[in-house]
Amino acid sequence: DDMDVILTQLSKSAPSDAPDWKGVAAQMKEKGFQVTGTECRNRWHVYQKYIHKGMRSCADWTPDEVTKLITMRNNQSSWEEIGHALNVVPSVCCRKLQILRDAELKRGSFTPEEDACIRDYVKE
Numbered sequence: 420d421d422m423d424v425i426l427t428q429l430s431k432s433a434p435s436d437a438p439d440w441k442g443v444a445a446q447m448k449e450k451g452f453q454v455t456g457t458e459c460r461n462r463w464h465v466y467q468k469y470i471h472k473g474m475r476s477c478a479d480w481t482p483d484e485v486t487k488l489i490t491m492r493n494n495q496s497s498w499e500e501i502g503h504a505l506n507v508v509p510s511v512c513c514r515k516l517q518i519l520r521d522a523e524l525k526r527g528s529f530t531p532e533e534d535a536c537i538r539d540y541v542k543e
Contacts, residue, residue: 422452423466430463438463462470469508476508492516 429446430438440456447454454462470476480488484505491501502509529537 420486422447422454423470425450425452426459427461429468430459465508465510469502471508474502474506474508476511485515487517488512488516 425447426443426499429443440460442456443459444454444456447459465476484507487505488501491504495505498509498513501507501512505512507515
């Protein structure tokens with residue numbers, strides 16, 4: 420996206436191999452992006468490692484991809500392996516699984532049956 424293009428240009432124009440990320444962030448703010456130096460550095464590293472190679476950084480997940488994500492993680496695959504299998508940045512895969520698991524959490528009070536089960540378990 421536009422942010423990646425501008426970020427890459429600014430990091431390449433840095434006078435050394437280690438860009439001044441605070442300075443890059445200030446230049447990004449001049450171009451309308453509200454980011455910190457740390458966010459610029461992290462995004463640039465993700466871009467260099469994954470995105471410019473064609474991996475998706477935000478994904479519209481198909482049901483098959485969700486199933487593959489869950490299966491691979493349950494089989495102890497690393498995030499790197501999962502990302503390459505799905506062609507999605509590994510950290511995006513991790514976040515998607517967190518969102519899926521959060522959605523499965525029951526919210527609210529325990530039922531009387533659940534309370535009894537917990538009390539029985541604690542007694543043991």
